[in-house]
Amino acid sequence: MIFFSISLAVVGQLLLKSGMNKVGPISITQARNAAATAMSIVSNVRVMGGLALYFMSALVWLVVLSRVNLSFAYPLIGSSYIVVMLSSRLLFGESISAVRWAGAAFISLGVVLISRQ
Numbered sequence: 001m002i003f004f005s006i007s008l009a010v011v012g013q014l015l016l017k018s019g020m021n022k023v024g025p026i027s028i029t030q031a032r033n034a035a036a037t038a039m040s041i042v043s044n045v046r047v048m049g050g051l052a053l054y055f056m057s058a059l060v061w062l063v064v065l066s067r068v069n070l071s072f073a074y075p076l077i078g079s080s081y082i083v084v085m086l087s088s089r090l091l092f093g094e095s096i097s098a099v100r101w102a103g104a105a106f107i108s109l110g111v112v113l114i115s116r117q
Helices: 002-023 028-042 045-067 070-092 098-115
Strands: none
Touching (some): 002 070, 070 098
């Protein structure tokens, strides 16, 4: 259940990013175009799908929290950082520095250590 919730959240984030790539950058100085920007966000299927998956992830997370110690479950969310980094590289062509990869390695080690009881 933990990893199902995390998977829903990861796919949700990827859909949100994909949708926002279509919408384009949002600037605070565009306040006069706020309604048009909001409409292009709300009408974007990927953004709405990403939000729906993120909401479903939260519902599954509530089930997890009813069954597992938070001190065990919450750190496992760290695994989502690695999956998002890899997916961002593959799907969006984002460059990831060596320092970020090193950080991901430390997160992975932490997730492994925490998952061992």
